[in-house]
Structures are given as C-alpha cells and as structure tokens.
Amino acid sequence: MINIEKADDLLGISVHNILSYRKNEEKFIKLVNNWNKKLIIEIEKFYPLEVIFEGNQVRFKIEDLDEEVDLRIMMSLDTLLDIAFGRLNPILGTTMRKVKIKGMYRLFTLLKFLRIFVKSMKMVAANPNQNYYELNKETR
C-alpha cells in the first residue's frame, strides 16, 4: 500500500488528489514503491512543490526545498490542464518549450514520472464522475 501525505497547500492537495486515484492499483504500487526520488513541480505564478517518493511514502514540501533533486518540471497551469485532458503530449510540450524539464537526461526517471504522474492525471481527468456529494460521503 502507498501512503500519500495529506497536504494542506493548494498544489500538494492537487497532487495528493491525483496520485490517490491509483493508490490501491497494483501496477501503481509497484511503480511508486521504493522509487526513492525527489521531484520539484513548478506551476507558473505558483510556488514550487517538492514531491518526495521514499519507500512506500509520498511526501510534500513547500519550504526548505532540497537543492539537489532528480527532476524539476516547469509549466503553466494551462499547459498542465492541456496535458491532463489530452490536448498536449508532454514530450511534444517540451519541444514547444511549454514544458521545461531539468534532469531530462535521466531518461528512466523521466519516463517513470510520466507513468506515475502524467498517467494518473489523465485518468483523473478522464473520469466522468462529477459527483462531489458521493465523494463527500466517502471521504468525510
């Protein structure tokens, strides 16, 4: 089982929401478990969010971010939504300079990031359920 920290900042809450969607999925657990990487996600105008994968834990940091991280991904909110809703391929996004990635040479890390984060984001976006009160029943 993967434990995803419950964040209290806007970006952390979003990433928590996205990753939680698959936290009981076997494939996802295998991907995340013991990945042991640190990423920074920077959404334009927002603050940087560090996501730490450690063992079976996923944690978030918005202060005292680590200097050395495995990947730093930068994009605007518009681009993030375009990727999530299938309007933009993230790799194509890098060639169009809509997505900037530091650490891109860490190919395996990048590919895994796409499988963990981008795929989850797309699955969340594709879920037709808009029913907030059913969700409220499950989570309150």
Place this chain on the structure above:
Amino acid sequence: MTSIKERNIYENISKEDVKAQLESIFGKPNVTEKQVDLYPYSYDMTESNPHMPDFIVIPENESQLVELVKFCNKNIIPIVPYISGNNVGGLTIPEQGGIIVDFGKKMNKILHVDDEMMYALLEPGVTFGQLEKHLEENFPHLRYSYPFAPPYAGVVGNAILSGMNNLSCKLGSMGDSINGLEVITADGNITRIGSCFYGKKEADVKSWWSRYPMPDLMGLFINWQGMTGLVSKCAVQLWPKPNFKKTYLAVTFGLTDVASVLREAGRTEVVDDISAVSIEVVKMTVELPEPKKYANEPDFAALLVISATSNKHLEAKKEILEKTIESLNEEGKNIVLADVDEFSKLFSLRVRCYLDLPAALLSLVEYSGLTWFGSYAPSHKLEELIQKVDTIFHKHDIPSFIYMKSMKSSHYSIFRPIMRYKKFTEGEEERYHTCLEEITDTCIDLGCIPYKTPTWMTEKLRKKINPGWLGLFEKVKNCLDPNNIFNPGRWNT
C-alpha cells in the same frame, strides 16, 4: 450585545386562551407550546441571543394568517415569520417571545409558473431546492438565481431581504427581481402590490408580471425583516436558461488583486456571476477546517460564470473575459485563469459544491455556529476592505474567510467576511463575536451596509444614519405596525 426588552404578553390574556384561539385558527396538530418543540426555534447558528417563543403555528392559507394577525394585534402578541431559519442574522429569533409562524411546512406551494412572462408565484415556504426541481422537471428552459446557501433556504425570504445569487452580476439584488407581493398588514387587510393589484377580490395568476409603474408600496416590505406585515405570496422573476454555460476560475496572487477582477470582469457585461473567496475557503472545502495560507499561495479564487445561446456566443464572451484578465495582468496584477470543470477534477471535486447551487456548501457546515458581516459594499473600497479585514482575522487567529461578489455589472459589490465556530465551546462565541464586531466597525466606517442585520449591528448603524432616514423609518413602522407586533426588536424598534 443589545439587551432584550421583555414584553409581558400575558398581562391581558392568559396563555391558555391564546392557545385555544390558535388551535381554533390552525387546528390542534398545527399548534405547539411544548418546550421541546419551541427550543429548536429559539436560537440560530449565529451568536444572536436566544429567546424562546411562546407558540409555534403552522399555517396553511392566508385566511388563517388574517385571523392570527387580527388576534395578535388586538392582544399585542408578537409574530415572527420563519421558513427554515437559515438567515445568518438572528431574524427568526423571537426577541420578545410571541408566536413563530412556520411557513416552511405547509405554505410552501409553487402556485404558478408563467412561461410567457417568466415569473413564479410562490408561497413563502418554497425553498430553492423545491423551485429548482420544479423548473427542471416542468420548465427546463427557465432558470432562477440561487445563492451560496443550502437548498432548503427560502426563496421568498432571500428575495425580500435582498439576497445575492448566482445571476447577481447580471441582475443585482434579488429584491429587484420581485414582481409582486401579497401582504397581510396589522389591521388584517390583505394587500396585493405590483401589477397584481388589479381585481377587487382575487388576482389572476397571470397578473403578477411587474412591480411598476404604480406608486411603489413594495419598498414598505422589502428589507423590513418582517416588521411591517406578513408576506403571504411573492412573485419572482425567472430567466431564460441558455444552453451553453461555462465557469472559469481566476486565481489571484496579491491580496487585493481580486478586487480588480470583480470590478473589471463585472463591467464587461458578459458574466452572469462573479463570486470570490479567500483561498482559505477553498481549503476548508477540502476538509481542512482550520487552514493556513502559505506565503506564496494565491490569495483569492474567483468563479466567473458565463452563459450563451450558442457556442459562438460563448466563445465570444470567453474572449472578452480572457482579454480583460490579460489587460489586468499587463497592468501588473497577477491572475491565472482556468476552466473550473478541469481544475476541480485535478484539485478536488468537493469544490464543485460552489457550482451546483443550491447546495450544501462544504466550507460552511463544519461546526455548530456560523456568523458574518454580510454587506453591500462600495466597489471602489474593496481593496481597503480586504486589507483591513484580513488583518483583523489574523489578529484574532481566525482563518480569513472573505466572500465577495460583483453586483449588477459592478455597480456595487457584496463584501462578506464569514466565521464558522463551535458555538457551544466555552469562550469561542465571545472570541468570534469580538472579531466580528471589529470587522463590523471597520466595514461600516468604509461605507458598507449590512443586510439581514442582527439587532446589535443595527444599533451601530443607527449611530451613523441620518436623522431624516431614521425618522421616516420610525414613522413608517409606527404607521404600519402601531402595536409593534411584527418581529419586534428588529432594527431596535
């Protein structure tokens, strides 16, 4: 807080005689004086002083109300109207005892929906949920305007207290959307106001189409908090429901940038509704009851709703909105615009409660108490209001919960700092009330005018209002309700 004048209602008539009379008017099952039944009506979610009523009655029609009013006027017994008690202002607390008239249980019929002239004729107990359901099932091409309030708040109460709803950037105050009223005055007369005034005995259901142009008596009953008579019918305007609708989220960085969004986007006249909340409220909605705002997080989130009759129309409105935001950013503001349907999926579906009005707003129902300074505000003062109120919240270590709206193409705004708290935890009500008083004083000094005012607030207002207004207000009240039986104590009468 204001001390309550106790009225000795049973000096001239015994309680038993009152009970007997009420039972003869309403029928025994619709009258109660049992303490356990009275108790839930004796206080509301705010810090307003509780006070037990003497009776609750559940009316079914106007003739019962006429008998009640005549009886109460003769014996000087207070009458307090009640629908669901969701007003955040202590308006249904019977400050001087008396009889609460619970309209919500039986006088809750939708009497007529007029498709051609687009209005709904309602009894006072009709709720938003009820009206929404009725329209969706029978008139899906018409819409009403819904507030940030639970589905079971009353439509008529909201309208006659100048509520603000999700078409308010287009329409302004809900008080402006009333076509007609039927009221019962202290002498027991039934009066119809508006175009429905034709007809010596009854009005045609198709006659409730306009408030004007006769001398406007409606103002004697709107915003009077039930002090001048009982409203037994109300006709509210409906609007065509466009096929295309889109909601955008504008997230602003910089404490007061949102004020510009409200003003400028409102003036474009393409937006149906603009509501903004402090970012703490967004977090409250996702189960962080006492949230913090971090340094680099946005300060406010605004929802901007546009609707259109075609895709082209919608795209055109969207373009105008985007250009407006772009201009503001070029001026040095820091605003991010996004599609809220998409954003909410990634962030949390719980925020969709704000899009699904009328709805139980997940940020408001956390605790047992809720209070606010809800006001109409001058738009040019929004920056100062935000700044000062945010400071006050932080001073009292209370999460900043500011709600704002742009009204009638930015002619004016709504400014509403809100507090949720544990009403029955010792010291909490006092703490929150102290914060609220400070906010009230600050906002009134900046020209804000509170609506649905508790009596302690009206006491403050009276010190600022010109004597002419106060004099006329007292004259009207004394003329229409010489024995002060209608919701006495409101506005310190």
Place this chain on the structure above:
Amino acid sequence: MVTIKDEIIGKEFLEMAFDRCIKCSTCKYGYKSYDKTCPSGEHFLFESYWASGKIRTIRGLLLGDLEWSEDILDPIFACTTCGACSDSCQAPHADYIVDMIEALRELAVKNIGPAKNQKLLISRCNENFNPYGDKNSTNEDLKREYNLPEKAEYVYFIGCTSNYRQQSLRDSSLRFLKRAGINFTLIDERCCTSPLIRTGQISLTNEYMNYNIAAIKNAGATKVITSCAGCYRTMKKDFKKFGADYGFEVLHTMELVKQLLDEDKIEFKSEFKYTVTYHDPCHLGRHMGIYELPREIYKKIPGLKLVEMKRNRNFAWCCGAGGGVKIGYPEWAVDISKERLEEASETGASIITSTCPFCKTNLSDARDKYDFDFLILDLMEILDTIEFDIKQN
C-alpha cells in the same frame, strides 16, 4: 465541552452532537432529489422532529435548557431511524446522526423511559428472549424437520421476526439453503437486540450478543447467514459498537444467493413472470450501503420484470416499522407504509419485494388495512417458487 454524567454506550455521539449542526435543513429532504424522505418530520412537522431538531434537543437536555418530561418523548422516539437524514446531510457529522438519535434514546431511557409500549420489548425479552413475547423456540423442531447437523460451517440466524411472524420467509430460506447444499445448522437464538438498541433499552444487549456469539461458536460455525436486514445490520455494525467480539463472517441470504449466481452454481429452470418493484430496507440500504446487489439478483430471475419506485436506493421512503415505531406508534407506522404502497402503485408492479421481514410485515399490514392489491414477497419467497438446479463445480 459538555460533561455527560450518565454512563451510556453512545456518550461519544452525544458529545459530537453537542457542538455540530448549524440547522441548515439539508437533512430534511433527499439531497439534490428534493424528495420527501423523513417520515417523522413530514408527519409531525415541527423542527424538533427532524434530525437537526433532535440534535438541538440533545443540546437542550445536556445544557439543562430542556427538562425531562412526557412532552419530550415523541420528538425523541417517534422516528424510524431510517437514516435518510444521515444520507442527505453533507456535514462531517452526517454518518453519525442515527448513532446520535440512539444515544439520545439511551439517555432518555435512563432518565424517563422509552415511548409508550416500547417497554414491552424488554419485558417480553426478559420472559421469552424475543420482543414478540411468543414462547421461545429452541429451533430443535426445525433442525429435525430439515435434518440439520449439530455443528456446521454456517449458522442460519433466523431472527425473531422471521421465526415468530414471517415463518413463510423463514421456511423459504431454509428450503433454499437445503436445496443449495449449504452446510448449515440452527441455534437456540436470543433476539439480536436490534429493537432494544433502536429504542435505547440496552440492558440486555451485551448478554444476548454474547449468548448468540457463544451459541454460534459452539455450533462450530465460522459464518452466519440471516435473511433479516435488522439482524444483519446489528451483527455487522452494532456488535462492534457494543464491544462484542464475534469473529465470524456475517452474510445476508441475498449475498449468499449472489455468490452462488456469480460462481455459476445456480441455474434457474423456471420463470417468475411478474412485474416486481423492490423496496430498499433501511437497514440494508442506507445503513449498510447495499442497493445494487439485490437488484442484480432480481434481474437474473427469468421472466421477472423489475421496475423502480420513484424514491429508490438511498432516497427510499422508509416502510415505517423500524426504530421502535411499529410498537410505539403502530397506527402511524402503518400510515408510513401506506405512502410507500401508493408509490408502488405508480410503478405498475403487482408484487412488492424486499429483503427484510420487518418491512414485509409493515407493508403487509398497510396493504391489508388500506386494501392495496399487492403481493408482498421476500426475495427468498420468490426464489422458493422457482425451480433451479445446483451445479456442483
């Protein structure tokens, strides 16, 4: 924080109720359906009879603003605890509203007693181990009749309503279990204690729970099947609440039927050519979240046409029997059912089916009193009329 002097099981729920609820009224109607869902609120009308009013009553009593008197009994006990309020409420305390009401009843019983006639539930149990007051059946006769072993993998827990009032349902279940080749036995039962818990009269609860658990264990069973929604809910939810350590699996008969269907072990050989509407029992539906499972079974029965009442699933109108209302307010209980039958009439169904003997009882009483033309059958009674083969995989 309020101090609750009385020692009651539901103390934490009273404490929770004390500082929650702004009385927004969302509890009063189906959320976003705006259907009427609260039998006590709709009947008695005053705020004290709705969920938010009951929470205020809790506060009033704990603060000393309200005194214990006869007047207070109806707002507390005239409620079927159907859970519709809990389903509609969107606040954080929503899931605990029924617990709050039951805790309030516990407090009331300690201070003033339950509603009229509800005391009979305890006195009858004291004498005969069941709330009907019928002479206790050890079920040995049934064991002999059905040739059941002393020990088995399953115990079929009949429940008092099935055993003493709805024997047709009991017998249909027994026949099904036999035909399906289930290795089961019966025990000498005590009341599951559902009617006692719902009315706040919990003096016998632990004793009976422990007795039943011991009897089940003595029978060597690791699984319990029941065809009663009330017993099911009590075993699965209330046993834990009362600290009864049961350690066996609890199944409703329909869960077993579904299991057999999913494993392809049942093949229906005949048809049930009727139009049927399903009434969701509160104790299975809103209380335990089981809505689709029975429907999936009905849809698999050849010839059966399933139609839905307007208020179904979590919006279902209560049958009116639960929460001690059947014994405390018998006429009103039947009137609540009448509304349900009126709703069923609009579907064109000739049969109302359910998966709870208490629902069946009250719906039948309303049918008889008001002359509705329906057959009211449990799922097991329907299956009892159908030929099926059991495939031994």
